Amino acid sequence: MKHALKLLALGLLILAALPAADRRPNVLFIAVDDLRPELGAYGARHIKSPHIDRLAATGVRFDRAYVQYAICGPSRASTLTGLRPGTLKIEHIDTFFRDTVPDVVTLPQLFKQHGYTTAYAGKIFHGAQTDDANSWSRRIPPAGGPGDGGYQLPESREIVRKRREAAIAKYGKEANLGGVTSGPAWEAADAPDNAYLDGRNTDAAIGALRELKGKPFFLGVGFLKPHLPFVAPKKYFDLYDPATLPLAATLEPPKDAPSIARHSSFELRTRTGVPTAGPIDAATSRQLLHAYAACVSFVDAQVGRILAELDALGLSENTIVVFWGDHGWHLGDHGIWGKATNYEIGTRIPLIIRAPGMAGNGRPAAGIVESLDIYPTLCALAGLKAPAALEGASLVPMLRDPAVVGKNIAFSEFPAPALREWAAKPLSPAMRQTFFGPLIETVEAQLAREHGARYDRKFFEDHVKGYSVRTEPYRCTVWVDRRAPESEPLAIELYDHRADPRETRNIAAQPEQREVLAELQALLRRS
Secondary structure, three states: OHHHHHHHHHHHHHHHHOOHHHHOOEEEEEEEOOOOOOOHHHOOOOOOOHHHHHHHHOOEEEEEEEOOOOOHHHHHHHHHHOOOHHHHOOOOOOOOHHHHOOOOOOHHHHHHHOOOEEEEEEOOOOHHHHHOOOOOOEEOOOOOOOOHHHOOOHHHHHHHHHHHHHHHHHHOOOOOOHHHHOOEOEEEEOOOHHHOHHHHHHHHHHHHHHHHOOOOEEEEEEEOOOOOOEEEEHHHHOOOOHHHOOOOOOOOOOEOOOHHHOOOOHHHHOOEOOOOOOOOOHHHHHHHHHHHHHHHHHHHHHHHHHHHHHHHOOOHHHEEEEEEEOOOOEEOHHHOEEOOOOOHHHHEEEEEEEOOOOOOOOOEEOOOEEHHHHHHHHHHHHOOOOOOOOOOOOOHHHHHOOOOOOOOOEEEEEEOHHHHHHHOOOOOHHHHHHHHHHHHHHHHHHHHHHHHHHOOHHHHHHHEEEEEEEOOOEEEEEEEEOOOOOOOOOEEEEEEOOOOOOOOEOOOOOHHHHHHHHHHHHHHHHO
């Protein structure tokens, strides 16, 4: 017994002598593309997400979390720099923050500067920005596999091949084909998880955890699904009966809302299996809902594998886990499929944080938060001094007590989505007309009717932006010339979430809302 006590005392002395950095908390940052807060933990009983639900049950679930820009590139840049899109001078999806604010210190970069190994697998930043050399110690590459947009079925790949050949024959090899050669909107292949890229990135992340054990790390794991195309192993499709999946409750645009606030589901329209214009019928909608749900369950299974490995390695007790969606996604809501709006559906996200020593009983956080709050939160949890320029607020008080309300306000912005389908794509006029002609004609007619002589396509494409504020009772969006945000608005939207949580009626024109509008516009000017 005395010998055992001596060994225990010696072990404690050795532990106390270890460098403080070895006991610092690790960070596992999980980012999911196009995931709206439609999960079991968020009350969606029709979605099977047991692993994410268990994470939520052991951490804090933020029920009212919002991104600052409802599309992946700017949203991720804002979250990972802790700065608002306006501060970053981001106007388009592919704007690289190093080109506009070259000296900004990103979230993983700060951890790297403090001795952490920062590594990532999958999509964390957007596109080439993901490989930002200042942010990462290294990338964890997945094992090789076939491409073709992730398709595994021969017939899907054949569709892509034929569409590409036809586009090249018509427009030339040098043409920017954009989404012109997209394949089917969904695919269910009888294949293992790691036949698809998300499965292979999970394998890579698990290997990284094993390698990183014993040293402080910041590991980013980014999942592509449920981004289009909705492709996943068949077993996840088999979890659902599409006939039982609920269609969107609000299929029509909000009454009295401006056309400029909506778009024509441009990202979906270039896929095969869906109409290129006009309504999407109930049968096709159910197929899309089925495929989206299957992709959510596919990602959930990958999250489960990573969390299980974290447990098996004995790392869970000293690892902060952040689970985050990069923006919302319309599933037919307001007649829209996709992201890229300032509506509640476009900007609200799932956010779950599990941290050592914090409330871990699954209680939902009460207040409104922003995704740029993640950066200062992780700084506080890890004991790192946050950069002075950060524009978010630490969520640690809410992690200690989810009943704390906090700042309870969120801001977002997005350029005129009605015009984005052709303005954001460097396609030739012929290609634009071929693939977006019917959509362009419809939107042009609506905007010309609503704005009359004030409507000019180039002005709307280049300069009109919507700035949105979400408070406890309201969502307000003001559409203005972004070069002069305090100029006379081209349109205003106001939704009272106490009476109208689905945003079915724009009440901005009602005389009794003048004082409310003035208060909300003042908030936007100060943001």
